Amino acid sequence: MEPYFADQGVTLYLGDMVEVLPQLGTFDLVVTDPPYGETSLGWDVYPTGWPQLLTTHTSSLWAFGSMRMFLDHWSDFAGWRLSQDVVWDKGRATSPATDRFRRAHEHVLHFYRGPWRDLYHQTPRTQVDKRGRHSPATTRHAGPTTQSEYGPSTWTETGTRLVESVLHAPKDRTRSINPTEKPVSVLELLISYACPPGGTVLDPFAGSGSTAVAARHTGRSAVLIEKREVQCETTARRLSQGVLDLGGSL
Numbered sequence: 176m177e178p179y180f181a182d183q184g185v186t187l188y189l190g191d192m193v194e195v196l197p198q199l200g201t202f203d204l205v206v207t208d209p210p211y212g213e214t215s216l217g218w219d220v221y222p223t224g225w226p227q228l229l230t231t232h233t234s235s236l237w238a239f240g241s242m243r244m245f246l247d248h249w250s251d252f253a254g255w256r257l258s259q260d261v262v263w264d265k266g267r268a269t270s271p272a273t274d275r276f277r278r279a280h281e282h283v284l285h286f287y288r289g290p291w292r293d294l295y296h297q298t299p300r301t302q303v304d305k306r307g308r309h310s311p312a313t314t315r316h317a318g319p320t321t322q323s324e325y326g327p328s329t330w331t332e333t334g335t336r337l338v339e340s341v342l343h344a345p346k347d348r349t350r351s352i353n354p355t356e357k358p359v360s361v362l363e364l365l366i367s368y369a370c371p372p373g374g375t376v377l378d379p380f381a382g383s384g385s386t387a388v389a390a391r392h393t394g395r396s397a398v399l400i401e402k403r404e405v406q407c408e409t410t411a412r413r414l415s416q417g418v419l420d421l422g423g424s425l
């Protein structure tokens with residue numbers, strides 16, 4: 176199968192993921208943003224069964240979606256276990272619906288298959304400023320709630336904290352390539368968490384290629400599938416630019 180675009184770290188296929196996927200191998204992680212099936216856009220048709228198609232290709236999946244999308248299609252996720260949900264706070268509402276609260280966030284759910292201990296998962300950490308720190312190099316008892324399989328019973332002040340589950344990344348309307356584009360800064364955290372350094376991420380609903388940009392920034396490779404040629408063109412141009420594509424920052 177001939178890729179539409181390929182460079183050292185990214186391979187992009189033009190086509191329907193249902194037809195392309197069987198020709199591909201396995202991946203450390205899938206990060207994707209499928210059509211939710213919630214707008215009148217021509218391409219926004221929920222592809223029934225897509226999470227099942229991925230089960231032979233990966234054990235780890237981050238999927239963007241609305242809660243309505245996930246619940247309407249929950250049976251598609253049979254065989255996957257939910258590890259956690261993260262919220263992307265867009266900063267401002269983008270939903271055109273006038274009969275509901277204006278949605279200013281998206282959900283990102285992490286699913287996995289097989290034993291959790293076999294799965295790569297490294298929670299990213301963020302620096303805390305001096306005011307938020309405990310006394311330097313203090314080793315403390317973490318308290319009864321954390322004295323379990325979830326973590327050690329003591330911890331030392333390192334000046335960092337686990338990244339929290341609400342990720343703030345304002346949607347930048349001035350440079351957005353795709354109306355449903357996801358911020359590279361959010362994708363970087365999802366990839367860092369669940370794909371080992373040097374590993375490969377698949378995005379079967381690639382849109383403008385944000386997943387590949389984030390993979391590149393974090394030292395991972397990416398394989399993309401996108402069925403609209405206009406989006407493949409955009410992605411190929413974006414990846415060829417070779418300039419620092421920040422795509423929104425946290």
Ligand SMILES: C[S@@+](CC[C@H](N)C(=O)[O-])C[C@H]1O[C@@H](n2cnc3c(N)ncnc32)[C@H](O)[C@@H]1O
Nearest residue numbers: 191192208353355356357380382383385401402
């Ligand atoms: C929500 S957008 C992804 C946007 C992307 N996250 C970004 O940051 O640009 C979903 C994309 O999936 C593509 N798509 C829809 N159905 C597909 C299918 N069956 N196979 C491959 N791509 C598909 C659409 O053309 C659209 O570009």
